[in-house]
Amino acid sequence: MKILYFAWLRQRIGSAEETVTPPPEVTSVGALLAWLATRGPGYAEALKDLSVVRVAVNQEFAQAGDAVKAGDEVALFPPVTGG
Amino acid sequence: MKILYFAWLRQRIGSAEETVTPPPEVTSVGALLAWLATRGPGYAEALKDLSVVRVAVNQEFAQAGDAVKAGDEVALFPPVTGG
Amino acid sequence: MIRVQREDFDIGAELDKLTAGRSDIGGLASFTGLVRDFVGMDKAAGADVSAMTLEHYPGMTEKRLAEIEAEANTRWPLSASLIIHRYGKLTAGERIVLVACAAAHREDAFAACQFLMDWLKTSAPFWKQEDTANGPRWVEADAKDDALAARWKT
Amino acid sequence: MIRVQREDFDIGAELDKLTAGRSDIGGLASFTGLVRDFVGMDKAAGADVSAMTLEHYPGMTEKRLAEIEAEANTRWPLSASLIIHRYGKLTAGERIVLVACAAAHREDAFAACQFLMDWLKTSAPFWKQEDTANGPRWVEADAKDDALAARWKT
Numbered sequence: 258m259k260i261l262y263f264a265w266l267r268q269r270i271g272s273a274e275e276t277v278t279p280p281p282e283v284t285s286v287g288a289l290l291a292w293l294a295t296r297g298p299g300y301a302e303a304l305k306d307l308s309v310v311r312v313a314v315n316q317e318f319a320q321a322g323d324a325v326k327a328g329d330e331v332a333l334f335p336p337v338t339g340g
Numbered sequence: 341m342k343i344l345y346f347a348w349l350r351q352r353i354g355s356a357e358e359t360v361t362p363p364p365e366v367t368s369v370g371a372l373l374a375w376l377a378t379r380g381p382g383y384a385e386a387l388k389d390l391s392v393v394r395v396a397v398n399q400e401f402a403q404a405g406d407a408v409k410a411g412d413e414v415a416l417f418p419p420v421t422g423g
Numbered sequence: 424m425i426r427v428q429r430e431d432f433d434i435g436a437e438l439d440k441l442t443a444g445r446s447d448i449g450g451l452a453s454f455t456g457l458v459r460d461f462v463g464m465d466k467a468a469g470a471d472v473s474a475m476t477l478e479h480y481p482g483m484t485e486k487r488l489a490e491i492e493a494e495a496n497t498r499w500p501l502s503a504s505l506i507i508h509r510y511g512k513l514t515a516g517e518r519i520v521l522v523a524c525a526a527a528h529r530e531d532a533f534a535a536c537q538f539l540m541d542w543l544k545t546s547a548p549f550w551k552q553e554d555t556a557n558g559p560r561w562v563e564a565d566a567k568d569d570a571l572a573a574r575w576k577t
Numbered sequence: 578m579i580r581v582q583r584e585d586f587d588i589g590a591e592l593d594k595l596t597a598g599r600s601d602i603g604g605l606a607s608f609t610g611l612v613r614d615f616v617g618m619d620k621a622a623g624a625d626v627s628a629m630t631l632e633h634y635p636g637m638t639e640k641r642l643a644e645i646e647a648e649a650n651t652r653w654p655l656s657a658s659l660i661i662h663r664y665g666k667l668t669a670g671e672r673i674v675l676v677a678c679a680a681a682h683r684e685d686a687f688a689a690c691q692f693l694m695d696w697l698k699t700s701a702p703f704w705k706q707e708d709t710a711n712g713p714r715w716v717e718a719d720a721k722d723d724a725l726a727a728r729w730k731t
Contacts, residue, residue: 264632264704265715313702316637332634332702336718339631339662339703340610340674340694347478347550348561396548399483415480415548419564422477422508422549423456423520423540435589438609446614446669452690453607455592459681460600516600527613530725533691536606540683571684 258327260293263334266310269303286312287321289331309335341410343376346417349393352386369395370404372414392418425488427479429511432521441503441525448502450529452536454522460515462555471556477510477519480548491542495524498538499531506539508549538575545572578658579642581633583665586675595657595679602656604683606690608676614669616709625710631664631673634702645696649678652692653685660693662703692729699726
């Protein structure tokens with residue numbers, strides 16, 4: 258599973274992109290975020306307030322209950338501020 | 341008093357501009373329109389439906405009750421359609 | 424700034440001038456009106472229009488446009504505003520009018536731009552005569568424009 | 578048409594292309610977003626901004642913009658539409674985004690243009706980091722933008 262990080266999530270986690278293999282019980286966006294938060298202090302810090310974290314699965318906005326699976330491209334980023 | 345006509349009012353009356361001296365009792369926009377309508381068949385035709393006639397006195401929109409006097413520039417035209 | 428002119432205008436050059444050297448502007452809204460080749464709401468149902476002639480009231484036109492622009496600047500905190508309106512004979516596809524409003528925030532720029540168009544449509548002394556397949560025809564005022572302008576009454 | 582690019586764009590050339598050779602267009606509404614040199618609603622109260630860096634999500638950005646543009650074309654009868662959004666480092670006064678909508682009638686052009694800006698602000702994956710006098714600062718999403726976008730929910 259490819260994980261992408263943008264904006265301050267990228268900075269706090271210290272990585273723009275990584276390939277991870279979560280345990281088999283991680284089948285939803287919510288479970289994935291909880292698992293990522295255990296990967297280190299930068300992750301825990303970046304993911305401590307999920308109200309400012311948005312997720313896209315395969316480039317579509319996704320909610321905590323949406324499914325994730327091996328091979329997906331999952332992106333984590335703050336609320337968007339373009340325009 | 342200078343009278344200007346625009347758009348189809350100009351065409352029906354057959355004049356873009358004329359200088360007139362209405363009788364002294366003509367002191368309002370309404371009275372002026374009534375007097376102009378007596379000046380010929382083109383005028384009567386052009387001024388038969390005042391709901392589609394707009395008036396400006398000295399380049400400001402005016403209503404039937406507003407005053408007119410010698411020396412004024414009075415313009416008669418249809419509802420505007422620019423833009 | 425307002426301009427009433429026979430000549431065409433260059434949208435890009437006009438908009439660039441409005442924001443040149445400024446860095447307090449967050450948004451620039453603009454509207455360009457063009458000569459449409461059909462009458463009314465529906466292309467299929469409308470008569471063809473090959474050209475139109477815009478008549479105006481020199482003097483009062485400039486005065487009204489300046490008043491309308493001043494009113495927009497009273498209602499919204501604009502960094503810059505512009506109205507250019509042409510007159511004379513224009514063929515289908517030609518530009519008629521350009522309205523642009525710049526502001527720190529986009530809502531103000533959009534609102535002022537729409538306000539200027541709505542007011543201009545209903546209170547600036549211009550009249551359109553269209554050359555249609557059925558002969559020349561004075562455009563009648565559209566009740567829809569009065570309704571749009573009425574949005575801004577305070 | 579949508580474009581995501583590092584380079585600047587020429588507003589006049591882009592708008593001219595949109596209407597070139599067309600005579601069924603009555604109105605062209607456009608919005609240009611620029612880098613403002615201050616933070617927040619009030620210039621006097623805000624920190625100075627000398628530049629900003631726009632980060633985006635290549636792939637998803639283009640996809641979202643195309644979806645947003647398609648949605649606008651479903652909601653309004655548009656003759657043409659355009660979204661250009663830049664990324665990378667931009668200094669104060671530089672152009673960020675251009676949105677333009679052409680339609681037979683001005684209400685449709687204006688509404689679609691505002692809709693595109695509101696949706697783009699809240700759902701296209703771009704993030705702004707400002708260089709302020711107090712150091713770099715990630716721009717926070719504005720609740721006002723969510724409210725503006727909520728107008729269009731059906």
